[in-house]
Amino acid sequence: xxxxxxxSLSVPEPAFRPGDTPDYxxxxxxxxxxxxxxxxxxxxEEIRDLAFTIIRxxxxxxxxxxxWAEALSPDELRKGLRDMLTxxxxxxxxxxxxxxxxxxxxxxxxxEEAVSCAFQRALRPGDMNFPTYRQAGLLIAxxxxxxxxxxxxxxxxxxxxxxxxxxxxxxxxxxxxxSISGNLATQYVQAVGWSMAxxxxxxxxxxxxxxxxxATAENDFHAALxxxxxxxxxxxxxxxxxxxxxxxxxxxxxxxxGTFAARGLGFGIPTLRVDGNDYLAVLAVAKWATERARLNxxxxxxxxxxxxxxxxxxxxxxxxxxxxxxxxxWPLGDPVLRLKAHLIAVGEWSEERHTQAEAEVxxxxxxxQREAEEIGTLxxxxxxxxxxxxxxVYATMPPHLLxxxxxxxx
Amino acid sequence: xxxDGTAAPRLRLTYRDAVREAIRDALTRxxxxxxxxxxxxxxxxxxxxxxxxxxxxxxxxxxxxxxxESAFVGAGIGAALNGMRPIVEVMTVNFSLLALDQIVNNAxxxxxxxxxxxxxxxxxxxxxxxxxxxxAQHSHSLxxxxxxxxxxxxxxxxxxxxxxxxxxxxxxxxxxxxxxxxVQLYDMEGELPADAGPVxxxxxxxxxxGKHASVVTFGGSVPKAVAAAETLAGEGVDVEVVDLxxxxxxxxxxxxxxxxxxxxxxxxxEGWRSGGLSAEVxxxxxxxxxxxxxxxxxxxxxxxxxxxxxxxxxxASVPQADTIAAALREMVGRR
Numbered sequence: 001x002x003x004x005x006x007x008s009l010s011v012p013e014p015a016f017r018p019g020d021t022p023d024y025x026x027x028x029x030x031x032x033x034x035x036x037x038x039x040x041x042x043x044x045e046e047i048r049d050l051a052f053t054i055i056r057x058x059x060x061x062x063x064x065x066x067x068w069a070e071a072l073s074p075d076e077l078r079k080g081l082r083d084m085l086t087x088x089x090x091x092x093x094x095x096x097x098x099x100x101x102x103x104x105x106x107x108x109x110x111x112e113e114a115v116s117c118a119f120q121r122a123l124r125p126g127d128m129n130f131p132t133y134r135q136a137g138l139l140i141a142x143x144x145x146x147x148x149x150x151x152x153x154x155x156x157x158x159x160x161x162x163x164x165x166x167x168x169x170x171x172x173x174x175x176x177x178x179s180i181s182g183n184l185a186t187q188y189v190q191a192v193g194w195s196m197a198x199x200x201x202x203x204x205x206x207x208x209x210x211x212x213x214x215a216t217a218e219n220d221f222h223a224a225l226x227x228x229x230x231x232x233x234x235x236x237x238x239x240x241x242x243x244x245x246x247x248x249x250x251x252x253x254x255x256x257x258g259t260f261a262a263r264g265l266g267f268g269i270p271t272l273r274v275d276g277n278d279y280l281a282v283l284a285v286a287k288w289a290t291e292r293a294r295l296n297x298x299x300x301x302x303x304x305x306x307x308x309x310x311x312x313x314x315x316x317x318x319x320x321x322x323x324x325x326x327x328x329x330w331p332l333g334d335p336v337l338r339l340k341a342h343l344i345a346v347g348e349w350s351e352e353r354h355t356q357a358e359a360e361v362x363x364x365x366x367x368x369q370r371e372a373e374e375i376g377t378l379x380x381x382x383x384x385x386x387x388x389x390x391x392x393v394y395a396t397m398p399p400h401l402l403x404x405x406x407x408x409x410x
Numbered sequence: 411x412x413x414d415g416t417a418a419p420r421l422r423l424t425y426r427d428a429v430r431e432a433i434r435d436a437l438t439r440x441x442x443x444x445x446x447x448x449x450x451x452x453x454x455x456x457x458x459x460x461x462x463x464x465x466x467x468x469x470x471x472x473x474x475x476x477x478x479e480s481a482f483v484g485a486g487i488g489a490a491l492n493g494m495r496p497i498v499e500v501m502t503v504n505f506s507l508l509a510l511d512q513i514v515n516n517a518x519x520x521x522x523x524x525x526x527x528x529x530x531x532x533x534x535x536x537x538x539x540x541x542x543x544x545x546a547q548h549s550h551s552l553x554x555x556x557x558x559x560x561x562x563x564x565x566x567x568x569x570x571x572x573x574x575x576x577x578x579x580x581x582x583x584x585x586x587x588x589x590x591x592x593v594q595l596y597d598m599e600g601e602l603p604a605d606a607g608p609v610x611x612x613x614x615x616x617x618x619x620g621k622h623a624s625v626v627t628f629g630g631s632v633p634k635a636v637a638a639a640e641t642l643a644g645e646g647v648d649v650e651v652v653d654l655x656x657x658x659x660x661x662x663x664x665x666x667x668x669x670x671x672x673x674x675x676x677x678x679x680e681g682w683r684s685g686g687l688s689a690e691v692x693x694x695x696x697x698x699x700x701x702x703x704x705x706x707x708x709x710x711x712x713x714x715x716x717x718x719x720x721x722x723x724x725x726a727s728v729p730q731a732d733t734i735a736a737a738l739r740e741m742v743g744r745r
Contacts, residue, residue, distance in 0.1 A: 128492070161525035171524040178491070179524045183515045189481045190516070193488025200444065200470055200494065207488070220511075223481030230476055392526040393560050395584040398612075398659040401560075 012251035018319060022329035029275075029331060032059035033066020037284075040292045044270040051261035051271040054305055057280040062341030068284040074348040080121070080279050081343060083141040084113040084336050085358055089365040090136070090146060091310075094153055097369070098167075098314045102377035103153050105167045109134045111309030111327060114279040114335035115240055117141045119208070122286035123176060126205040128194055130178045130187035134240065134308075135210050136170065144175045146368035156376035156383060162391075163384040185211055185218035188237065192227045195235035195293070206293040208236045213260050213303075214245020217253045221263075225301070229267040232298030236289040237269075239301065240276065242308035247321040264301030276306030277335040280342070305332065386410050418605040426596040428570045429459050429535075431606075432577035433497060437467050440495055443581060446473040446482055447499030456501050457537055457596050483509035483534065487517050487586075490532040495581050500536040502544075503552045503590065517586040518561030532586045533577065539630045539680055540724050541594040546716035549724070551680040553590040553629070554687035557657040563587040564657040565611055568632035570600045572655060575609030583611070590657075592630030592680075611656055614664035620650030623742055624668040626691055627678035628654040631729055635678055638734035647742050657687060665691065666699045673704040674741050680728045683711035710737045 016022045035055045038047050057069045064070075072080075091108040098106040109116070116137030123129075129138050139149060151158030153167040161171055171179035178194075181187050191209030198205045211221055216239060228235055239260045243250050250260075257263060264271035270292070274285045282304065289300035309327040311318045318324075343349030376382045387410035390401055397405075423431070436443045445460060451474035454461030464472040475482040479500055486498040500506045506513065517530045540549035557564045563585050567573045573591070580587035617632060618639050625635040632653045639649035652668045654660065669675045675695060679688035692707045712728045 130488075159525075160527070161523060164523045164525065169523070171527055173524075173527040179520060179528065181516060183511050186480075186484060186511055186516050189484030189512070190488035190491065192481075193485025194492040195488070196485060197489035197492035197494040200489070201442075205492075207492075219478075220480055220484060223476075223478040223484070226476045226478060227481050227485055392522045394563075395521070395529065400659050400662070 012249075012255070014249035014251060014322065016323050016326055018321065018323055020323050022323050022326040024329055024331040027331060030054050030056060032056040033069065035066070035068070037067035040288055040295060041297055042270065044268055047270060048265055051265055051273055052258055054273050054275050055281050055285055056275040056278050057284060058278045058338050058342055062338070062345035064280050064342060068281060070280070070284050070287070072280070072283075074343070074346070076121070077339065077343050077348060080117060080283070081336070081339050081349075082357060082361065083117040083137060084279070084339065085361045086146075086365065087113045087117060087137050087140050088336060089358070089362045090140065090149070093365050093369050094150070095314065097153070097377070101379065102373070103155070103167050104378060105314055106153065107133050107168045107313045108310045109136060111330075111334065112240065112242055112276065112306045113137055114282050114339070115276045115304045115306060118279045118282035119238070119286040121283055122290045123208070126176070127208065128176050128178055128191075128205065129208045129210065130191035130194070131180055131210045132184070132187065132212055132215065132240070133168065133180065134242070136168065139170060139172065139175055139177055142175050144172055144177070146365060147371045150369055150372035151375060154372060154377045156372065156378075156381055158372065158375040159384060162388045164389065184215035185220035187211075188224035189220050189227060191237070192224045192233050192235050195233045196227075196231055199231075199234055199296075204294065206234045206236065206290060208238060210238045210240065212245060213239055213241035213250045214248055214253045216260055216263060225264065225267045225269060228299035229269050234293040234296060235299045236286075236293055237299055237301045239303045240306065241303050242306050244308050244312065244318070244322065246312040246316055249322075259303060261301060261303035269299050269301050271301040271303075273303045273305065275332055276304030277332040277338060279335055279339045307332065418603040420601045421604050422599065422601055423570065424596065425570055425573045425598045426457065426459055428573035428602060429577070429591060430461070430463070432574050433460060434463060434466070436497065436577060436581050437463070437471055440581065442493065442495040443497060444471040444473060444494065445497045445499060446475055446486060448475060448477055448482075448501055450474060450499050455499060457593065460499070479505050479508035480512055483512040484516070486532050486534070487512060487520070487530055490530045491528055495531055496533070497577070497581070498532065498534045500534060502548045503536050503538040504547045504550050506534070506536050506552070513556070513562070513586070513588070514559050518559050521585070522561060529584045530586045531581070531584050533580045533589060534586070535589045535591060537593050538590040539592040539594060540717045540728055541630065543719055543721055543724060545719040549717040551629070551712065553588070553657055554679065554681040556588055557687055559658070561585065562658060563611065565589045566629040566655065566657055567591065568595065568629050568653050568655070570598070570602050571606060572609055574602055574606045576611055578608035579611045582608075590629060594630040595633070598633065612659070612661060614655050614661040615653045616650060616664070616668065617653045618649065618651040620648040621672055622648045623674040623676065623738055624650045624652055624672045625676050625678055625734065625738070626652045626654065626665055626668070628657060629680065631678045631680050634729065634731040635734055637731040638738060641731070641735045642738055645739075645744060647738065647744060649738060660691070660694070662694055662698060665695065669695055669699050670702045673702055675703070676708045676710060676734070676737050676741055678729050678734055679709070679711045681712055682714045683709060684714060686711055705741055708737060708741050710734060
């Protein structure tokens with residue numbers, strides 16, 4: 001009888017922990033421009049390699065290179081930069097507002113601004129996003145008023161959700177931003193279902209599901225891929241891999257799979273992996289994936305490789321689980337600086353204009369903040385009445401709820 | 411009534427047929443309606459409710475899905491958000507627990523948490539209850555759990571008329587509505603007018619008038635309670651049977667009016683006793699009409715075990731006509 005080894009488990013560990021010096025010099029990324037751009041009606045079997053590479057457009061010199069580089073007008077580029085600057089300034093102010101006690105909770109996008117700001121540019125009115133935590137760029141790039149976002153964060157009387165949601169859980173039907181679920185991944189199957197309805201009714205609108213890499217471990221992620229694959233639903237399924245799910249590094253959810261994008265391969269869903277800190281690459285991939293959906297070619301899975309430079313939320317301290325220097329060492333750079341470098345390289349921007357734009361953006365954000373705070377913050381000013389919380393549970397208030405409202409004194 | 415003032419012809423059919431007619435009618439009347447679930451198409455549903463509908467309406471409207479409750483309920487929510495009126499069939503209430511997150515954390519909360527921007531006009535039908543010798547994981551009665559959840563409407567059709575008419579009203583309701591079809595009722599036969607239409611889903615109903623005691627119950631226990639009442643009628647005890655019909659919201663007024671009339675009440679619930687719907691109904695009666703009572707509120711509920719497989723054990727685990735009759739005799743002092 002042969003002797004069997006004592007059984008044991010594998011526990012993936014991140015490359016660096018607090019106290020380590022992060023060093024990515026051994027990690028190689030494909031050069032910008034080096035990855036093929038297939039036609040949108042490609043057989044998914046022919047692009048399996050795209051699940052293991054990274055589509056990049058902006059090179060080290062700020063040039064847009066390769067088959068995924070699209071001709072964007074200077075105004076479109078500047079709009080992209082301004083959107084990202086606005087989101088960053090908005091985050092900075094709201095993070096500070098949380099520290100000042102004006103709200104209890106906040107989640108910033110630092111380092112991930114390109115993903116949602118660029119993706120929004122591929123959408124049309126009527127399309128619907130089913131977002132998760134770090135896609136407020138969809139709202140900002142889509143022109144949703146900053147004041148309304150802030151009122152939601154402050155849960156004041158200007159909050160259209162009337163204090164019924166955690167800060168940053170925005171919702172705007174008009175701006176194609178469904179709502180956010182704290183029970184992760186539920187939105188993924190809803191996105192597929194929404195897009196199925198579009199197809200059943202012969203409409204042209206598409207849906208976009210968003211999920212973080214950590215939440216791909218949830219059942220609904222896999223079930224959504226089954227449904228999208230089975231019915232070839234007109235949906236784009238985005239996985240934002242920002243490396244960290246609170247303190248859980250991406251390897252815990254990824255397991256033995258080479259990449260998160262590779263999850264799509266077993267479902268026969270065309271899958272792309274893209275540099276999430278490259279505004280131009282994100283936009284090009286977003287256009288490719290949304291075009292597939294619009295042409296009734298079915299779903300696309302996209303993994304955005306990025307880095308969550310801040311904490312998960314204001315409730316955690318990242319230095320407890322990763323080196324403080326890790327975000328600076330992250331090899332894909334900063335999305336704002338990279339698009340700025342590109343604009344300068346093409347002669348449509350300058351350091352002076354950038355400094356001026358940052359100041360303008362901050363003024364705009366501060367003016368909006370002042371306006372929101374005139375209504376109120378979490379603890380001051382005008383707040384939603386407790387009377388309101390009894391509304392919208394049912395379209396028509398049933399007698400028991402009316403009685404409970406009366407008993408509560410409203 | 412028909413337009414010429416004559417009554418529509420009456421059709422003989424089963425509860426199962428009535429549900430099927432309701433679905434067919436909804437599909438015919440409203441192009442936004444479609445049916446989705448496991449085995450609802452080619453197989454016709456595991457309780458044969460949707461048999462024939464695929465051939466009649468096609469695959470866009472009768473959709474067999476992959477086996478993922480969370481996904482087809484979640485996709486139903488998504489489709490409802492996009493203007494459709496989906497009917498999602500979950501094979502049995504036990505399986506619906508795989509979709510609990512979608513139902514409780516999402517369908518029930520979205521209209522509220524979005525500030526009223528997004529409605530979820532979704533109907534979820536599911537089989538519930540014991541009596542088919544399918545053991546614990548296919549036989550429980552968890553509708554009382556769902557009746558705990560704000561934002562949901564919970565219906566338990568116990569008659570052919572309700573099996574036929576509640577779906578219509580539920581589909582037109584802007585809120586998510588869960589309809590629980592007790593498996594013991596599917597073969598129940600009766601008559602309905604050919605033009606049977608929608609029914610109110612806010613009120614409980616008196617299924618049998620009586621003056622000595624009330625039984626408050628719902629779903630599969632309604633015929634059992636009526637049978638028990640008939641037995642007691644032969645013993646000179648006149649029992650009123652209240653069918654809750656809507657488990658959420660509850661129609662307090664009808665319950666209390668019956669208690670105020672008979673002064674004795676037995677609450678019968680096939681679900682488990684502790685923390686169950688019978689406890690809620692009992693508490694409300696004590697809160698609202700305590701001084702009308704001539705005896706303590708009595709309860710008869712499922713015994714608190716996972717439902718077993720063989721018939722004699724299954725029968726022993728939930729209220730039956732004879733145990734309801736015995737409980738009534740005890741309550742009115744006729745042992």
